[in-house]
Amino acid sequence: MPALQEPQPxxxxxDLHVTVGDHEVLRGIDLVIAEGExxxxxxxxxxxxxxxxxxxxxxxxxxxxxxxITFKGVDLDGLExxxxxxxxxxxxxxxxxxxxxxxxxQLIEVAAGDGEHEELLADLxxxxxxRKMIDRDVNMGFxxxxxxxxxxxxxxxxxxxLTLFDEPESGVDLDNIAVVGRAMNRLLKxxxxxxxxxxxxxxxxxxxILEYVNADIGHVLYDGKLACKGNPRDLIGEIGKHGYxxxxxxxxxxx
Amino acid sequence: MSAxxxxxAEIRRLAETAVDKPATFGPDLDLAAFNAAADQQSVxxxxxxxxxxxxxALEIGFDASEAGRSGSYFQMDRSxxxxxxxxxxxxxxxxxxxxxxxxxxxxxxxxxYYWRNVAPDKDKYTxxxxxxxxxxxxIRVKAGQKIDKPIQACLFVxxxxxxxxxxxxxxxxxxxxxxxxxxxxxxxxVREGLxxxxxxxxxxKGAKLTFTMIHNWSEDFHVRPRTGVTVEEDGVYVNNYxxxxxxxxxxxxxxxxxxxxxxxxxxxSIVYGLDDSYVDxxxxxxxxxAGTRSEAIARTVSRDKAVVYSRGRLIGxxxxxxxxxxxxxxxxxxxxxxxxxxxxxxxGAPGAELSHEAAISPIAAxxxxxxxxxxxPKDDAISMITRGFLDLDIxxxxxxxxxxxxxxxxxxxxxxx
Numbered sequence: 001m002p003a004l005q006e007p008q009p010x011x012x013x014x015d016l017h018v019t020v021g022d023h024e025v026l027r028g029i030d031l032v033i034a035e036g037e038x039x040x041x042x043x044x045x046x047x048x049x050x051x052x053x054x055x056x057x058x059x060x061x062x063x064x065x066x067x068x069i070t071f072k073g074v075d076l077d078g079l080e081x082x083x084x085x086x087x088x089x090x091x092x093x094x095x096x097x098x099x100x101x102x103x104x105x106q107l108i109e110v111a112a113g114d115g116e117h118e119e120l121l122a123d124l125x126x127x128x129x130x131r132k133m134i135d136r137d138v139n140m141g142f143x144x145x146x147x148x149x150x151x152x153x154x155x156x157x158x159x160x161x162l163t164l165f166d167e168p169e170s171g172v173d174l175d176n177i178a179v180v181g182r183a184m185n186r187l188l189k190x191x192x193x194x195x196x197x198x199x200x201x202x203x204x205x206x207x208x209i210l211e212y213v214n215a216d217i218g219h220v221l222y223d224g225k226l227a228c229k230g231n232p233r234d235l236i237g238e239i240g241k242h243g244y245x246x247x248x249x250x251x252x253x254x255x
Numbered sequence: 256m257s258a259x260x261x262x263x264a265e266i267r268r269l270a271e272t273a274v275d276k277p278a279t280f281g282p283d284l285d286l287a288a289f290n291a292a293a294d295q296q297s298v299x300x301x302x303x304x305x306x307x308x309x310x311x312a313l314e315i316g317f318d319a320s321e322a323g324r325s326g327s328y329f330q331m332d333r334s335x336x337x338x339x340x341x342x343x344x345x346x347x348x349x350x351x352x353x354x355x356x357x358x359x360x361x362x363x364x365x366x367x368y369y370w371r372n373v374a375p376d377k378d379k380y381t382x383x384x385x386x387x388x389x390x391x392x393x394i395r396v397k398a399g400q401k402i403d404k405p406i407q408a409c410l411f412v413x414x415x416x417x418x419x420x421x422x423x424x425x426x427x428x429x430x431x432x433x434x435x436x437x438x439x440x441x442x443x444x445v446r447e448g449l450x451x452x453x454x455x456x457x458x459x460k461g462a463k464l465t466f467t468m469i470h471n472w473s474e475d476f477h478v479r480p481r482t483g484v485t486v487e488e489d490g491v492y493v494n495n496y497x498x499x500x501x502x503x504x505x506x507x508x509x510x511x512x513x514x515x516x517x518x519x520x521x522x523x524s525i526v527y528g529l530d531d532s533y534v535d536x537x538x539x540x541x542x543x544x545a546g547t548r549s550e551a552i553a554r555t556v557s558r559d560k561a562v563v564y565s566r567g568r569l570i571g572x573x574x575x576x577x578x579x580x581x582x583x584x585x586x587x588x589x590x591x592x593x594x595x596x597x598x599x600x601x602x603g604a605p606g607a608e609l610s611h612e613a614a615i616s617p618i619a620a621x622x623x624x625x626x627x628x629x630x631x632p633k634d635d636a637i638s639m640i641t642r643g644f645l646d647l648d649i650x651x652x653x654x655x656x657x658x659x660x661x662x663x664x665x666x667x668x669x670x671x672x
Binding site: 057059060080081082085086090091093096097099100101102106107110111113137154158 | 583619620621622624625626627628629630631632633636639640642643644645646
C-alpha cells in the first residue's frame with residue numbers, strides 16, 4: 001500500500017543562507033508553511049527577521065549564498081519581485097515608501113489586477129476608513145496607522161496566497177491595531193475558491209498583534225537561525241520571562 | 256502730435272534700441288534667418304479648415320467643433336483667420352485681433368494695456384514683435400462676468416522658416432472670471448521657424464484668470480514667449496504650462512506682478528525635454544501688495560541630449576507676503592542636463608516669507624520595488640511613477656483637455672523607458 005502523500009507545502013525554505021553586504025545575516029534557515037497556516041516569527045531586532053521576509057519577496061541586496069526557497073513547488077531563485085507577487089506572495093511593509101503622483105486608489109486598483117474594482121474599493125474604503133487617504137499620494141504624509149491601513153487595503157485587493165507581514169503593529173495606536181488585526185484575519189482566513197486556504201508569516205518583536213490574530217506556529221529567529229519553535233503564546237510568555245538568550249534551551253521548544 | 260502718436264513713436268524708439276539685444280537667458284538667435292510671414296485667408300467656419308490642421312490643433316486642446324467653448328480665436332502665421340464668441344456670451348466677452356482692438360479702443364490700448372506689462376526694449380524678440388506687422392488675440396471679459404466655458408485660442412504656424420510674431424492681450428475687468436486655453440503648434444510639414452509671442456494679461460479687482468498654454472513644436476523650431484501679468488486686489492492668476500514634445504530651443508520667463516492686496520498667482524509647469532531640445536523655462540512673481548500669496552510648481556523630465564533649465568524667482572516686496580517654489584526634475588539620460596535654479600529675494604520686506612524646494616533625482620529604486628511587490632512589472636512601474644511625477648493637479652482644465660493631457664503623459668511615460 002502506497003504511503004499517504006504529504007500535502008505539498010505552500011512555502012518551503014531549506015538551509016537558507018543570505019548575505020547582506022559582506023555580512024551573512026541568515027545562516028541556515030529551514031521553514032515550511034502549509035496552506036492555511038499562520039506562522040509568527042519572533043526575535044530580537046537585528047536577528048534577521050526582515051532579511052528573511054525581504055529575501056522571500058525578492059528585494060535586491062539580499063544574496064542567497066546557499067539553500068533555496070520554493071513557493072507552490074516553484075523555485076523562486078531568479079524570479080523578479082513582480083513575478084513572485086503574481087505567483088501569490090504578498091507583503092505588508094513595515095515602512096513603505098511614499099510615491100509622489102501615485103494615489104492609493106491607483107495602487108489598490110493595480111494590485112487587484114484587471115477588471116472593475118468599484119465594489120471592492122467601496123468595501124475597502126469603508127472597512128479600513130480610507131476616505132481621507134484614497135485620493136492622496138500613497139504614504140505621503142500618512143500617519144503610522146494610515147500607512148498600515150493602506151498596506152492592508154492593497155493586500156486585500158491583491159489577495160495573495162501567502163502574506164508576509166513585517167511588524168504590522170509598529171507605530172500604530174490601539175484603535176488602529178484592532179482595524180489592522182481585523183484586516184489581517186480577513187487576509188489569512190478567507191477561502192479562495194478552488195485554491196485552498198491562505199497562509200501568513202507575521203514578523204513581530206513585541207507580539208502585540210497576536211492579541212488580534214490567531215497564529216498556529218511560532219518561531220524564534222536568533223542570530224541568523226531559527227532557534228525555537230512552538231505555540232506562539234507560550235513562546236512569547238517564555239521570552240517575556242527569560243529573554244531571547246534562554247530561548248534556545250527553553251522547555252517548550254519543539255525543535 | 257497726439258498722445259497716441261507719441262506713444263507709438265516711443266514704442267518704436269524703445270524697440271529700435273533693442274534690435275540686437277540678446278535675451279537674458281537661452282541661446283541667442285539670428286533673427287535675419289527667418290522670413291516674414293505671408294497673409295492667410297480668413298475662414299467663415301472652423302469646419303472648413305483641413306483635416307490635418309484640425310487634428311494638429313486638437314492635440315494642443317483647440318477643438319474645431321467648438322463644443323463646450325465660449326469663444327474661439329485662430330491665427331494662422333500672422334493672420335487672424337477666425338474668431339467667434341458664442342451667442343450666450345455676446346455682451347460679456349469680446350474676442351478680436353489685437354490690431355482690431357487698437358483701432359476700436361486706441362486710447363484704452365495705448366494708455367493702459369499695449370506694451371505696458373512687457374517692455375518693447377526687453378530684448379531683440381520683443382523688438383521684433385514691436386517693429387513688425389503683428390497680430391494676436393485681444394480678449395476682454397466684462398466686469399462681473401463669469402465665463403463658465405473655456406475660451407480657446409490657437410496660434411498656428413503653417414509655413415516653413417517664418418517668424419510668427421504674436422502680441423496678445425487679455426483683460427479681466429473687476430470680478431470677472433475666465434479660463435483661457437491657448438495652444439501653439441505648427442503644421443506637421445513645418446521644420447524650422449520662430450514663434451515670438453508677447454502676452455500681456457490684466458487681472459482686475461477680484462477677477463480670476465486661469466490661463467493654460469500647451470506647446471507642441473518640432474526638433475528645429477525656436478520659441479521665445481514674453482509674458483507680463485498684473486493682478487489687482489483680491490485677483491487670482493493661475494498659469495498652467497505644458498510642453499511634452501521636442502523643440503530646438505525654447506526660452507520663457509513670465510513675470511507676474513501682484514500689485515493689489517491679497518492677490519495671488521500660481522504657476523504650474525510640466526516640461527518633457529527630449530532629443531536635442533534646449534528648454535529654459537521659469538517664472539517670476541513680484542509680491543507687492545499686502546497679503547499676497549504665490550506658488551510655483553515645476554516638474555521636468557529629460558532624456559536623450561536634452562538640456563532643461565527650470566527657474567523660479569520670487570521677490571517679496573511687502574512685509575505681509577508669502578510664496579513657495581517647488582521644482583523637481585528627473586534626468587533619464589547620461590547625455591542630458593538639467594538645472595534647477597530657485598531664486599528668492601526679499602526687497603525691503605523683512606516680513607516676507609519665501610521658501611523653495613528644488614530637487615533633481617532619479618526615481619527611487621524602493622518606489623519601483625514597492626509597485627513591483629504588488630505585481631506590477633518593472634517597466635510598467637517606472638512608467639507609472641514617471642507619469643505620476645509629471646501629473647500635477649492642474650486646475651481649470653476641461654475634461655476633454657484633461658484626457659488629452661493624460662494621453663500625452665501616458666505616451667511620454669512609455670517613451671521614457
